[in-house]
Amino acid sequence: MATRFVFGPTSTDLVTSLPAYEGEVQRRPVIVYDEVGFRQSVWTAIAPSGLLFPLTVVLHGIMASATSGAVALFAQAEAITPGDALNLLDTQSFGAAGSAIQNVPATAGVEFAATIDLGVADSMVDGDLIRFTISRNSSNASDTASGAYYLLAAEFRDSA
Amino acid sequence: MATRAVLLPLASEPPPTGAAEVRRTPSIGRPIVAYDAAIGEGARWTFLATQGLTAPYTLRVLGIMASATSGTVVLGAAIEAVTPADALDLDAGESFDAVNSQVSGAVPGTAGYLFLTTITLTNADSIAAGDYVRLEILRDATHASDTAAGDFYLLAAELRDAV
Numbered sequence: 248m249a250t251r252f253v254f255g256p257t258s259t260d261l262v263t264s265l266p267a268y269e270g271e272v273q274r275r276p277v278i279v280y281d282e283v284g285f286r287q288s289v290w291t292a293i294a295p296s297g298l299l300f301p302l303t304v305v306l307h308g309i310m311a312s313a314t315s316g317a318v319a320l321f322a323q324a325e326a327i328t329p330g331d332a333l334n335l336l337d338t339q340s341f342g343a344a345g346s347a348i349q350n351v352p353a354t355a356g357v358e359f360a361a362t363i364d365l366g367v368a369d370s371m372v373d374g375d376l377i378r379f380t381i382s383r384n385s386s387n388a389s390d391t392a393s394g395a396y397y398l399l400a401a402e403f404r405d406s407a
Numbered sequence: 408m409a410t411r412a413v414l415l416p417l418a419s420e421p422p423p424t425g426a427a428e429v430r431r432t433p434s435i436g437r438p439i440v441a442y443d444a445a446i447g448e449g450a451r452w453t454f455l456a457t458q459g460l461t462a463p464y465t466l467r468v469l470g471i472m473a474s475a476t477s478g479t480v481v482l483g484a485a486i487e488a489v490t491p492a493d494a495l496d497l498d499a500g501e502s503f504d505a506v507n508s509q510v511s512g513a514v515p516g517t518a519g520y521l522f523l524t525t526i527t528l529t530n531a532d533s534i535a536a537g538d539y540v541r542l543e544i545l546r547d548a549t550h551a552s553d554t555a556a557g558d559f560y561l562l563a564a565e566l567r568d569a570v
Contacts, residue, residue: 260417263436291438293469293565295410327521334519335471335562337434376469376521376563 249407251302252292254379255400260289267383270397272309277397279311280318280383287382288398294326294375299406302365306381307399309358310351316392317350321382322363326371341380342369348389358399365403379403408465412454412566414542416440419450422543426450432560439560441473442480442546444553449545450561456488456538460568464528466507467565468544471521472514478555481547483508484526488534504532506545510552521562528566542566 256269256276267286270279280286304322323341327333333340349361371377383396416429416438427448428441440450466484483506489495495502511524534540546559 258418260436260438263431291415291563293410293413293467293563296408329469329521329523330515331521332517333521334517335435335437335521336432336473336519338519339435374467374523374565 248404250402251295251298251405252403253400254290256398258290260291260378262287262289267398272397275399277399280396280398282385282394284386285382285384287380290379292377294371294373294377296373297407298371298373300367301406302368303404304345304363304365304381305402305404306361306363307358307401308361309397309399310355310392310394311397312355312394313351313392314353314355315351317348317389318361318392318396319346319348319384319387319390320361320363321346321384322365323380324365324368324371325378326369326375327377328372328375351392408567409570410565411457411460411568414452414544414564414566416561419452422449422451427546437562439562442548442559442561444548444555444557447545447547447549449543451541451543453541456534456536456540458536459570460534460536461570462531463569464531464534465567466526466528467567468524468526468561469521469563470524470559470561472518472555472557473560474518474557475514475555476516476518477514479513479552480511480555480559481508481550481553482511482524482526483545483547484528485543485545486528486530486532486534487541488532488538490535490538502532503543504530506530508547514555
C-alpha cells in the first residue's frame with residue numbers, strides 16, 4: 248500500500264453546493280460535517296504515474312459529541328483525461344461512490360478511522376485531472392451518531 | 408517521469424502586475440485561474456524543489472476554454488529558483504529566468520472540454536533540490552499565435568522531471 252495523496256481541511260475546493268465547512272478544534276483545522284443531511288467536500292489533484300488499483304481512502308476524524316452510533320461516509324472520484332468529451336463548465340462526472348458505515352468511539356474527540364474502497368476510482372490514469380469528494384449523509388438510515396463529524400485528514404492509498 | 412509539483416488555482420499567488428483572476432466556473436464551481444484574451448496575464452506558485460529533482464523538466468498545463476471553439480492559446484512558464492545564500496535580496500527583487508513559451512494545439516471544438524498543453528522548461532533557472540522556487544504560468548494573449556477568443560481557464564498544472 249502506497250500513500251498517493253493526503254488531503255487536509257485547508258486544501259479543499261470549498262464547494263458551494265451542500266458544503267461541509269471549515270472549522271477549528273483545539274487549533275486543529277477540521278471539516279465539519281454536521282447532522283442536517285448531505286454534506287460534501289472536494290479536493291482537486293493530478294493522477295500520478297504508477298497508480299495500482301484498487302484505491303482506498305482512509306478518513307481520520309472525531310465526533311464532536313456522539314459516543315455511540317455510526318456515521319455514513321462516502322467517497323467518489325472524478326478522472327478526466329485531456330480530450331474527453333466532457334464540458335467541464337457545466338458538467339461533473341464522478342464515478343461510483345464507495346461507502347463506509349463506521350461505528351464511533353465511546354468518547355467524543357477520540358480519533359477513529361474509516362476506510363472506503365474506491366475501486367478503480369473512475370478509471371483514472373496517469374496525468375488525469377482528478378477530484379475526490381468526501382461526504383457524510385446523516386439522513387442515511389445507518390447514520391445513527393448524533394452531532395457533527397469532524398474530518399481531520401484523508402489519505403488515499405493505492406495497491407503499489 | 409515523476410510528478411514533482413501539482414499547482415492548483417486556490418494555491419496560486421498574484422504577480423505584482425497583470426494578475427490572472429482566481430475564481431470558479433459558474434455552474435459547477437471548479438476553481439480556476441482565468442486568463443484574459445485581451446492582455447497578457449499570469450499566476451504564480453511557490454514551492455521547494457524536491458530531493459532527487461532531475462532535468463529535463465516539463466510542465467503539463469490542464470485547462471479549458473470559456474467560449475472558444477477554435478484557435479490556439481500561447482502559454483508560458485517562468486521559473487525563479489533561489490538557493491540559500493544567493494546574492495539576491497528577496498525583499499526587493501526577483502530573478503525569473505526567461506519565459507518558456509508554447510503554442511497550444513488547437514483548442515477543442517467544444518468549449519469546456521479539457522485539453523493539455525505541455526511546456527518544456529528549457530529555461531529552468533538552474534533549479535536544484537532544496538531551492539526556494541516560484542513558477543509563473545502566463546498567457547501571452549497578444550502573441551500573434553494566440554488566436555482563441557475568450558478566457559483560458561487553468562484547472563491544474565503538473566511539474567514533471569526526468570526520473
